[in-house]
Amino acid sequence: MTATTESLLQTLAEPAPATRRMGKPDDDAPLAVRVRDLVKRYRDGTEANRGIDLDVRRGEVVSILGPNGAGKTTFLRQLTTELLPTSGTVSIFDVDAIAEPERAKRAMGITPQEAGVFERLTVREHFELFARFRNLSKREARDAAREVIAELGLVPETEKLVGALSGGQRRRILIGLALLGRPPLLVLDEPTTGLDPSSRRTVWGVIRRAVTNGATVILSTHYMEEAERLSDRIGVIAAGRLIAIGTLDELLSRLERSYRLSYRDPLGDSCVCYYSSFVEAQRQIARDRLSEYSIARASLEDVYFALTGEQFDKDETGETA
Amino acid sequence: MKRMNDIACVFRIQLAGMRREAGPFLLAALVFPSAMYLFANAVGGADVGENRIRFLAGSIIFSLSLTSISWLGYLMLENRFTGRLKLFATLPLAPSSYVFGVLVFALAQAALGTTALLLVGRALGVNVHPNFALLIVVVFLTILCLCGIGVVVAARARSFSEGSLLTDTLGAGLIFLAPVYYAPEMMPQALRVFAKLLPTAFAARAVQTTLAGGHEIGIELLALCLTAAATLALGFKLMRWRED
Numbered sequence: 001m002t003a004t005t006e007s008l009l010q011t012l013a014e015p016a017p018a019t020r021r022m023g024k025p026d027d028d029a030p031l032a033v034r035v036r037d038l039v040k041r042y043r044d045g046t047e048a049n050r051g052i053d054l055d056v057r058r059g060e061v062v063s064i065l066g067p068n069g070a071g072k073t074t075f076l077r078q079l080t081t082e083l084l085p086t087s088g089t090v091s092i093f094d095v096d097a098i099a100e101p102e103r104a105k106r107a108m109g110i111t112p113q114e115a116g117v118f119e120r121l122t123v124r125e126h127f128e129l130f131a132r133f134r135n136l137s138k139r140e141a142r143d144a145a146r147e148v149i150a151e152l153g154l155v156p157e158t159e160k161l162v163g164a165l166s167g168g169q170r171r172r173i174l175i176g177l178a179l180l181g182r183p184p185l186l187v188l189d190e191p192t193t194g195l196d197p198s199s200r201r202t203v204w205g206v207i208r209r210a211v212t213n214g215a216t217v218i219l220s221t222h223y224m225e226e227a228e229r230l231s232d233r234i235g236v237i238a239a240g241r242l243i244a245i246g247t248l249d250e251l252l253s254r255l256e257r258s259y260r261l262s263y264r265d266p267l268g269d270s271c272v273c274y275y276s277s278f279v280e281a282q283r284q285i286a287r288d289r290l291s292e293y294s295i296a297r298a299s300l301e302d303v304y305f306a307l308t309g310e311q312f313d314k315d316e317t318g319e320t321a
Numbered sequence: 322m323k324r325m326n327d328i329a330c331v332f333r334i335q336l337a338g339m340r341r342e343a344g345p346f347l348l349a350a351l352v353f354p355s356a357m358y359l360f361a362n363a364v365g366g367a368d369v370g371e372n373r374i375r376f377l378a379g380s381i382i383f384s385l386s387l388t389s390i391s392w393l394g395y396l397m398l399e400n401r402f403t404g405r406l407k408l409f410a411t412l413p414l415a416p417s418s419y420v421f422g423v424l425v426f427a428l429a430q431a432a433l434g435t436t437a438l439l440l441v442g443r444a445l446g447v448n449v450h451p452n453f454a455l456l457i458v459v460v461f462l463t464i465l466c467l468c469g470i471g472v473v474v475a476a477r478a479r480s481f482s483e484g485s486l487l488t489d490t491l492g493a494g495l496i497f498l499a500p501v502y503y504a505p506e507m508m509p510q511a512l513r514v515f516a517k518l519l520p521t522a523f524a525a526r527a528v529q530t531t532l533a534g535g536h537e538i539g540i541e542l543l544a545l546c547l548t549a550a551a552t553l554a555l556g557f558k559l560m561r562w563r564e565d
Contacts (some may be wrong), residue, residue: 077564081563082562083564084563084565101562102414105412108411115404115407116400118338118405120337120339129334130412133327133414135326177408177411
């Protein structure tokens with residue numbers, strides 16, 4: 001092994017410098033969201049959520065990960081009052097969201113996973129008209145619309161009909177609608193799905209600014225990088241249960257073998273093995289005389305794999321999805 | 322206050338969307354009923370003054386039916402099946418405010434369509450002496466009644482195609498099945514009682530009487546009130562943001 005390779009391996013072994021956000025909220029900050037024993041059972045007997053408990057403190061960003069069909073969207077839809085739980089309680093800033101959905105929604109900005117936009121309205125009309133539902137005056141609505149349009153990089157599209165926009169631009173409009181009136185809680189269901197990497201980063205910036213301004217954020221995502229970069233805590237839902245929740249470090253510490261060796265076997269197939277120490281991984285390399293390999297500290301992706309038994313695919317942009 | 326603001330916002334959103342579709346709107350709410358008026362005149366005989374008023378009243382009801390069941394029903398179906406309704410559902414907005422907003426939009430269209438048809442009638446020499454205050458009440462109740470049907474269909478349809486088929490069928494069917502363009506005596510015996518009970522039949526009789534300068538429409542107004550209350554109550558019950 002050359003010195004350069006050795007040095008590269010050492011670098012890989014270092015924990016990735018996490019692009020953390022504004023700092024973790026106080027542990028004693030009041031609760032923004034309190035969910036207890038949330039169960040959703042459909043008429044056909046399918047249990048989409050099986051007793052989920054979750055507390056989210058004000059100013060906190062919590063990402064929810066999980067395989068397709070694990071119950072993430074069902075959970076968020078119950079949180080946003082769109083879906084009636086079979087049992088359990090949901091409290092949003094101390095308001096019972098099941099009994100008083102409209103009141104609870106006053107505190108929420110919601111981006112559903114899928115929703116339509118009004119194709120015959122311009123971008124500006126969309127934001128100005130929807131801002132009025134947030135009890136903003138005409139002038140405030142105009143200002144809020146201008147601000148959100150600028151934040152989301154939609155200024156050149158301001159006077160365009162929404163029907164003429166691309167899918168990614170429409171997605172940004174849906175995110176922008178959730179931001180109008182600066183609601184204290186943002187619930188974003190896969191906000192950046194379908195966005196190109198540049199737009200994704202724009203949206204991350206918007207979410208960060210919202211948090212800086214005091215917002216609490218709960219989002220579901222299929223992007224590990226998104227969860228790592230934005231979140232104070234990350235939750236994993238599988239088979240309808242919240243099987244893990246914690247900071248990135250807390251989740252990583254759950255892995256007994258936290259060094260990942262990726263290599264190609266003699267047949268050319270990609271293989272991954274986990275070791276409890278860097279030295280142990282190096283021994284394996286020497287023993288098998290591997291020539292094409294890398295060693296890295298385990299990542300969120302590895303934790304996810306360990307918890308759910310599922311790999312994340314690579315999306316079209318080459319990022320982990 | 323919040324509710325009034327919400328209703329106004331829903332109305333403005335629908336209006337802003339419709340601005341760019343004025344052509345189809347005019348076709349649906351004005352040109353088609355006007356053409357039906359001319360057609361009925363040609364077939365039924367325009368020489369009798371009473372017939373001409375009946376045809377004009379029928380065309381007004383036809384216009385209201387197209388506006389509220391076909392057009393508005395289609396709009397609400399479109400909102401529901403393209404995910405726009407979900408956008409409203411994310412807001413602190415009561416479902417009833419959404420329905421009222423759409424209803425106000427229908428009333429605005431109805432006012433426009435009815436006024437235009439009255440002008441068309443006058444231009445074609447129909448001799449009417451309407452009590453405008455009473456006519457406004459009749460048109461208002463008719464719209465409430467027919468919109469209720471549109472809301473029920475939009476809320477219950479299992480697919481967009483099923484819903485639009487139903488709104489089209491009801492929008493036109495309630496006109497041609499009821500004695501709107503012709504006297505009830507011209508219908509098959511078996512259908513007469515059923516046809517007389519249709520809301521469009523009451524609405525047509527009320528408009529016809531009002532256009533002729535009469536006031537004796539108490540029963541028609543009561544029937545329209547009851548039907549409006551029933552269909553709207555059902556519509557409000559079915560139009561929910563939250564799924565079970």
